[in-house]
Amino acid sequence: MIVRDFNDLTGTDRVVSDAQWTSVRMLLADDGMGFSFHITFLEAGSEHTFHYKNHFESVYCMQGSGSITDLATGETHQIKPGVMYALDKHDKHTLRADEELVMACCFNPPVTGHEVHQADGSYAAPAEENA
Amino acid sequence: MIVRDFNDLTGTDRVVSDAQWTSVRMLLADDGMGFSFHITFLEAGSEHTFHYKNHFESVYCMQGSGSITDLATGETHQIKPGVMYALDKHDKHTLRADEELVMACCFNPPVTGHEVHQADGSYAAPAEENA
16 A cells, blocks of 8 residues: 655655646556556646647646636636546647646556656657657 | 536436445546546545455545555554555555545546445456446
8 A cells, every 4th residue: 555645745756847837746657556646736827738649637626716728629618626627538728727726637547757748748658758 | 528527416326325435436437538536525433444456546635534544554544635545455444534534536447337345345347347
């Protein structure tokens, strides 16, 4: 059994930040669960375009408010506590935080922790990591 | 893209209750994500012994307080907001809610929604469902 406290991860390499977001990786690929689990913070006023071509991701809003636009359809959905979106078609999307968003995220395949967002908003597939 | 609001699922078959717990299935196997995602409530004062022999599960505490005991080692860990436990060895465990616990849970393989807890505290493996 793995037991991990979010509050103990501050200052470790499990906390990853990029422009206007921070993600705390509670579970990564090497934990062997077959998915990764992250608590992610998106700064108030920020906007992010992501396209996880190689991963499925679900995102559950625990706190804050904002919106998500599906860039394939143009449709926009409000995000508030209790709303989840799941990128079951590797959907390219833009996420906006009106207030700071705190999200619980699951990735399949699990994120290794070594990915960087590529220019197209994706993470590389696991097999491409050392390519 | 799937967008689902926790608050819209009340009264649907995505809400499952058993003795002193309720689970809202935000994602199930047929959503095709390769994991399922549930928001689970455990009543204050309740105690639960589970043994997911066929599933990995991670559980992140969003609200409440309690404890978990690993029945293989006898070790007990406090549960409070920000603490996650991951059953990476299909660990048989007892979960106690001192205050009502609200947990974000991921299962791999994904729960289909048709499982029942068996006498040994497990869910059947997907392949055994119709056996």
